[in-house]
Amino acid sequence: MxxxxxxxxxxxxxxxxxxxxxxxxxxxxxxxxxxxxxxxxxxxxxxxxxxxxxxxxxxxxxxxxxxxxxxxxxxxxxxxxxxxxxxxxxxxxxxxxxxxxxxxxxxxxxxxxxxxxxxxxxxxxxxxxxxxxxxxxxxxxxxxxxxxxxxxxxxxxxxxxxxxxxxxxxxxxxxxxxxxxxxxxxxxxxxxxxxxxxxxxxxxxxxxxxxxxxxxxxxxxxxxxxxxxxxxxxxxxxxxxxxxxxxxxxxxxxxxxxxxDLKDTKAPDSLLSPERTPEVHRISQDPLHYSVASASAVRKVRELEAMISLDPGNRGIGHLLCKDELLRASLSLSHARSVLITTGFPTHFNHEPPEETDGPPGAIALAAFLQALEKEVSMTVDQRAVNLHRKLVEDAVEQGVLKAEIPILTYQGGSVEAAQAFLCKDGNPKSPRFDHLVAIERAGRAADGGYYNARKVNIQHLVDPIDDLFLAAKKIPGISSTGVGDGGNELGMGKVKAAVKRHIRNGDVIACDVEADCAVVAGVSNWGGYALACALYVLNSCEVHGRYLRKAVGPSRAPGDQSWTRALPSVTKEEKMLRILVRHKVRSGVSGVVGMEVDGLPFHGTHAEMIQKLVDVTTLRG
Incomplete structure (x- = not known):
C-alpha cells in the first residue's frame, strides 16, 4: 500500500x-x-x-x-x-x-x-x-x-x-x-x-x-x-x-x-451489472428478516424452479405452484446454522420396507450440500425406519455420495410440549436447536388426522407424528420450514391445500393440512431436493449474497468453490444413491418395482436428464 x-x-x-x-x-x-x-x-x-x-x-x-x-x-x-x-x-x-x-x-x-x-x-x-x-x-x-x-x-x-x-x-x-x-x-x-x-x-x-x-x-x-x-x-x-x-x-x-485527495481504486459504477444489482426478499416474519442476493443469482434460482415444475406424472401440480418458493426456501437455508431434514412416505404398506425411492435421494443430496457449507445437519425419520436410513447414510458415505454420516433422530412425542422439547435446548423456545426444518416427500397429516397415499389408503399406522414438529416450529421464533412435494399429500403442502383439494385427484381426502413456510412443488420430490442444493450453490457463489451473509467481515469464499462443486448432485452420485436404495429393496412409488426408477419413471432418460440440466444451469457463469 x-x-x-x-x-x-x-x-x-x-x-x-x-x-x-x-x-x-x-x-x-x-x-x-x-x-x-x-x-x-x-x-x-x-x-x-x-x-x-x-x-x-x-x-x-x-x-x-x-x-x-x-x-x-x-x-x-x-x-x-x-x-x-x-x-x-x-x-x-x-x-x-x-x-x-x-x-x-x-x-x-x-x-x-x-x-x-x-x-x-x-x-x-x-x-x-x-x-x-x-x-x-x-x-x-x-x-x-x-x-x-x-x-x-x-x-x-x-x-x-x-x-x-x-x-x-x-x-x-x-x-x-x-x-x-x-x-x-x-x-x-x-x-x-x-x-x-x-x-x-x-x-x-x-x-x-x-x-x-x-x-x-x-x-x-x-x-x-x-x-x-x-x-x-x-x-x-x-x-x-x-x-x-x-x-x-x-x-x-x-x-x-x-x-x-486519495483515490479509491474500487470506485463504484453508476450502472450496476446483474451480478452486482441487489434484490431484497423477506425470508421470515417472526423474527422479521430479509435477505439480499444479486439479480443474476435470483434469475438462476427462478430458472431452477421452472425446471422442476414439469409434471411427468400428469398429476396437475401446475395448479399448486407458487412463485419464488424455491428462492425463499434456499435463502432461508443459506442463513441457517442447523438444519433438520425429514423424509419417508411408506406407500408400499404390503412390503418391507414400505418406503419408496422418491424422498431419500433428494434428502441426502440436500444434506451433502449443507455439509459442504459447514452447517449442522440431522435427519428425523419414523422409528420403524431408523435402521434402514442409517444403512442408507452409511452406504452413501462409503460410495462418496455424502461426505460424512449425519445423525438419525426419531420423534414420537405427539404433544406440543414434546415437540418444543425436541426442537429447543432444554425446551426453551428462545434456544432452538434447529434454524430450519425441511420435509422432502414426507407423508403429511390430512385434516381428519390420517395419512393418505395417492389412492386414498390411510397409512397412519406406519407414520410417526413428525408433523407436530412443523406445527410447533410455527410458534417458535427463529425456526423456518420448507416442504417439498409432488402431489399435495406431503408434509408442508398444507400451504397449498386449497389448490390440492380443487385440482388433485382425491385431493379432498389426501390433502396435507400442515403448512410449511415455503412449499416447493416439483414433478418428482427428489428434484426439489436437488434444486435446493443447486440454489444454495448459486446463492453462496453470489458475491452480493456472500457479503450479506458474512456481514462484510472476514474473508469471502471464491465463487464456485471446488468443495461446493463436488458436493452438488450429479448423475453419477444419484445413480449410486438409487442403486443403494435398490440394494435395500426400496421400491418405486408408482409401479412398486425394485429397480432403477422413481415414481415409475426410469432413472436414465428422465431423472438423469433433469439432474444434468439442473447442474448445468447452476454452474453456468453469468
Missing part, C-alpha cells in the same frame, strides 16, 4: 505542510466534495502494531475500508499559530491509553514526539446514505441535519488478527418497507459494495437489544411500516483501537473526518 504522505494535500497553499486536516461534516453525501477531496476517518497507532492493523482492516474491509497509511517519522504538523482555513473545523481526536478512552483533543500537536514512532491510517468515509435517500425521494428524518446517525455495537465478531479483536459496529436507518428494494439498489449504485447493507430486519438478530439506546450518536426511531436497515460503520475502528490496548493511540471522533 502506498503511504498517503505521497498523495495527501491541503486545500490551501498556505497550509501545505499539514498532512492531516479535519472538517466537521454534516451527514450529507460527501462523495463528490469540492476539489475532489475524499473524506476519511483517522486511526493512529504505534508502528509496532501497524502491520497487524493493516491486515485486520484488509480482513474486515466492510467496516474498515483502508485508503492509505503513513510511515513513521513522516509527520508534518501545522506550524504554531498558522491560521486554519475558515472552512475547516478544529481537528478532533479521541485519545486511548491501554484500551481506555481518556479524553478528546482538538489537535495532535502536543504529542509530536510520540507521533514520530506512530503510523496514521485513513479509512474511507466517502459513502453517505443521504445520497441514496435523495435518489429515491425519501425524506430525511432529521431535516436540520445536525444529528449524528445512531451506531450500535453488535454481537457479530470481526475477523481477528494479532491483538485486534472486536465486534462489528453498524449504523441504522428506518426505511419504509415498500422502499427497501429501491433504496438498497440506489445505495449500491452510489457506494458499490460499501453501499450494501449487512442486515435488514430485527435488530436482535445482530445482538442489538434496543434501537433507542445507541452506542454512538442519536437514537433511531422506526415509524409504522418501517424496517430497520443496517450498514457497516467505520466506528468499528474505535472498538478495534480499544481492543489492542496500545499504550497510546488516537482516532477520529464520531462524525469527524479528514479531507484527502
Amino acid at each position: 502506498m503511504p498517503f504522505t505521497l498523495h495527501l494535500r491541503s486545500c490551501l497553499p498556505s497550509a501545505r505542510r499539514c498532512v492531516i486536516l479535519q472538517k466537521k461534516l454534516s451527514s450529507r453525501n460527501t462523495s463528490s466534495t469540492a476539489g475532489g477531496l475524499r473524506p476519511a476517518s483517522v486511526v493512529v497507532l504505534p508502528s509496532s502494531l501497524a502491520a497487524a492493523f493493516e491486515r485486520f482492516c484488509q480482513a474486515n474491509n466492510g467496516p474498515l475500508p483502508l485508503l492509505g497509511r503513513s510511515q513513521p517519522e513522516k509527520w508534518l504538523l501545522p506550524a504554531r499559530g498558522a491560521a486554519p482555513d475558515s472552512r475547516m473545523g478544529c481537528p478532533q481526536f479521541l485519545k486511548y491509553e491501554f484500551g481506555a478512552c481518556t479524553g478528546s483533543l482538538a489537535s495532535l500537536e502536543g504529542h509530536s514526539e510520540q507521533l514520530r514512532d506512530m503510523v496514521a491510517f485513513l479509512l474511507d468515509c466517502s459513502f453517505s446514505l443521504e445520497g441514496a435517500l435523495e435518489k429515491v425521494g425519501l425524506p430525511r428524518r432529521d431535516p436540520a441535519g445536525h444529528g449524528h446517525t445512531g451506531a450500535y455495537k453488535t454481537t457479530v465478531p470481526c475477523a481477528t488478527h494479532a491483538g485486534f479483536c472486536c465486534p462489528l459496529v453498524v449504523t441504522a436507518r428506518p426505511v419504509p418497507e415498500v422502499e427497501l428494494g429501491r433504496l438498497v439498489r440506489a445505495s449500491c449504485s452510489l457506494g458499490g459494495a460499501r453501499g450494501q447493507p449487512v442486515h435488514i430486519g430485527d435488530p436482535e438478530l445482530l445482538g442489538i437489544k434496543e434501537l433507542s439506546r445507541p452506542d454512538y450518536g442519536d437514537a433511531v426511531v422506526c415509524q409504522p411500516g418501517d424496517v430497520p436497515v443496517f450498514w457497516p460503520s467505520q466506528l468499528t475502528s474505535l472498538e478495534a483501537v480499544s481492543s489492542c490496548k496500545a499504550p497510546l493511540a488516537f482516532a477520529s471522533t464520531p462524525g469527524s473526518t479528514v479531507m484527502t
Whole structure:
C-alpha cells in the first residue's frame, strides 16, 4: 500500500505542510466534495502494531475500508499559530491509553514526539446514505441535519488478527418497507459494495437489544411500516483501537473526518451489472428478516424452479405452484446454522420396507450440500425406519455420495410440549436447536388426522407424528420450514391445500393440512431436493449474497468453490444413491418395482436428464 504522505494535500497553499486536516461534516453525501477531496476517518497507532492493523482492516474491509497509511517519522504538523482555513473545523481526536478512552483533543500537536514512532491510517468515509435517500425521494428524518446517525455495537465478531479483536459496529436507518428494494439498489449504485447493507430486519438478530439506546450518536426511531436497515460503520475502528490496548493511540471522533485527495481504486459504477444489482426478499416474519442476493443469482434460482415444475406424472401440480418458493426456501437455508431434514412416505404398506425411492435421494443430496457449507445437519425419520436410513447414510458415505454420516433422530412425542422439547435446548423456545426444518416427500397429516397415499389408503399406522414438529416450529421464533412435494399429500403442502383439494385427484381426502413456510412443488420430490442444493450453490457463489451473509467481515469464499462443486448432485452420485436404495429393496412409488426408477419413471432418460440440466444451469457463469 502506498503511504498517503505521497498523495495527501491541503486545500490551501498556505497550509501545505499539514498532512492531516479535519472538517466537521454534516451527514450529507460527501462523495463528490469540492476539489475532489475524499473524506476519511483517522486511526493512529504505534508502528509496532501497524502491520497487524493493516491486515485486520484488509480482513474486515466492510467496516474498515483502508485508503492509505503513513510511515513513521513522516509527520508534518501545522506550524504554531498558522491560521486554519475558515472552512475547516478544529481537528478532533479521541485519545486511548491501554484500551481506555481518556479524553478528546482538538489537535495532535502536543504529542509530536510520540507521533514520530506512530503510523496514521485513513479509512474511507466517502459513502453517505443521504445520497441514496435523495435518489429515491425519501425524506430525511432529521431535516436540520445536525444529528449524528445512531451506531450500535453488535454481537457479530470481526475477523481477528494479532491483538485486534472486536465486534462489528453498524449504523441504522428506518426505511419504509415498500422502499427497501429501491433504496438498497440506489445505495449500491452510489457506494458499490460499501453501499450494501449487512442486515435488514430485527435488530436482535445482530445482538442489538434496543434501537433507542445507541452506542454512538442519536437514537433511531422506526415509524409504522418501517424496517430497520443496517450498514457497516467505520466506528468499528474505535472498538478495534480499544481492543489492542496500545499504550497510546488516537482516532477520529464520531462524525469527524479528514479531507484527502486519495483515490479509491474500487470506485463504484453508476450502472450496476446483474451480478452486482441487489434484490431484497423477506425470508421470515417472526423474527422479521430479509435477505439480499444479486439479480443474476435470483434469475438462476427462478430458472431452477421452472425446471422442476414439469409434471411427468400428469398429476396437475401446475395448479399448486407458487412463485419464488424455491428462492425463499434456499435463502432461508443459506442463513441457517442447523438444519433438520425429514423424509419417508411408506406407500408400499404390503412390503418391507414400505418406503419408496422418491424422498431419500433428494434428502441426502440436500444434506451433502449443507455439509459442504459447514452447517449442522440431522435427519428425523419414523422409528420403524431408523435402521434402514442409517444403512442408507452409511452406504452413501462409503460410495462418496455424502461426505460424512449425519445423525438419525426419531420423534414420537405427539404433544406440543414434546415437540418444543425436541426442537429447543432444554425446551426453551428462545434456544432452538434447529434454524430450519425441511420435509422432502414426507407423508403429511390430512385434516381428519390420517395419512393418505395417492389412492386414498390411510397409512397412519406406519407414520410417526413428525408433523407436530412443523406445527410447533410455527410458534417458535427463529425456526423456518420448507416442504417439498409432488402431489399435495406431503408434509408442508398444507400451504397449498386449497389448490390440492380443487385440482388433485382425491385431493379432498389426501390433502396435507400442515403448512410449511415455503412449499416447493416439483414433478418428482427428489428434484426439489436437488434444486435446493443447486440454489444454495448459486446463492453462496453470489458475491452480493456472500457479503450479506458474512456481514462484510472476514474473508469471502471464491465463487464456485471446488468443495461446493463436488458436493452438488450429479448423475453419477444419484445413480449410486438409487442403486443403494435398490440394494435395500426400496421400491418405486408408482409401479412398486425394485429397480432403477422413481415414481415409475426410469432413472436414465428422465431423472438423469433433469439432474444434468439442473447442474448445468447452476454452474453456468453469468
